Amino acid sequence: MREDTHTVTCGVLPPRKIVRAGASLVLLALAATVLTTGCSTTKNPVSNHMASIVVTNQSSEQIDAAVRAVFKNHSYEEGKAEDDELVFQRPGSFMSGLVYGDWYSGGVWERIKVFQRELDSARTVVECDGYMVQEHEDPLFQNEKREHKTKKGHLQELLNEVPRELKRSPAAPAPAQAN
Numbered sequence: 001m002r003e004d005t006h007t008v009t010c011g012v013l014p015p016r017k018i019v020r021a022g023a024s025l026v027l028l029a030l031a032a033t034v035l036t037t038g039c040s041t042t043k044n045p046v047s048n049h050m051a052s053i054v055v056t057n058q059s060s061e062q063i064d065a066a067v068r069a070v071f072k073n074h075s076y077e078e079g080k081a082e083d084d085e086l087v088f089q090r091p092g093s094f095m096s097g098l099v100y101g102d103w104y105s106g107g108v109w110e111r112i113k114v115f116q117r118e119l120d121s122a123r124t125v126v127e128c129d130g131y132m133v134q135e136h137e138d139p140l141f142q143n144e145k146r147e148h149k150t151k152k153g154h155l156q157e158l159l160n161e162v163p164r165e166l167k168r169s170p171a172a173p174a175p176a177q178a179n
Contacts, residue, residue, distance in 0.1 A: 051155035
């Protein structure tokens with residue numbers, strides 16, 4: 001009877017050498033993972049808005065003109081802006097009305113707010129966020145809902161057209177220097 005117990009016990013518990021080898025392999029794999037990934041800091045994104053681009057060597061006025069041209073080409077009308085933003089809007093689609101609308105407020109409008117900020121003397125970040133708005137003409141009752149992240153690609157495509165528009169538009173004359 002004793003032999004059977006010893007055989008079963010030996011069959012269930014692995015020998016100590018196998019346990020040590022397994023632990024060594026796990027530690028070796030962990031060390032290899034740490035060494036191959038290295039230490040680094042994550043790079044902060046340029047923008048925390050839904051879409052953004054960096055424009056180089058262009059004035060704020062040139063960028064505004066290019067942004068206006070791009071949104072006009074996509075059937076957006078310019079809306080009332082606050083502070084240092086540009087606002088564009090157009091009627092939303094039927095599906096947008098189903099997702100963002102309700103039974104009594106009518107259709108929704110797509111609203112995009114575009115912002116600019118200087119990174120340094122040569123680079124400007126142009127960024128935007130998208131919203132769906134009910135009662136868009138009534139400032140007291142309008143209901144603005146931020147669009148889902150799934151619309152991010154659409155906004156990025158619009159902003160990606162701004163540099164192409166800047167290349168098409170004539171450059172502003174350089175300011176005259178005093179002698």
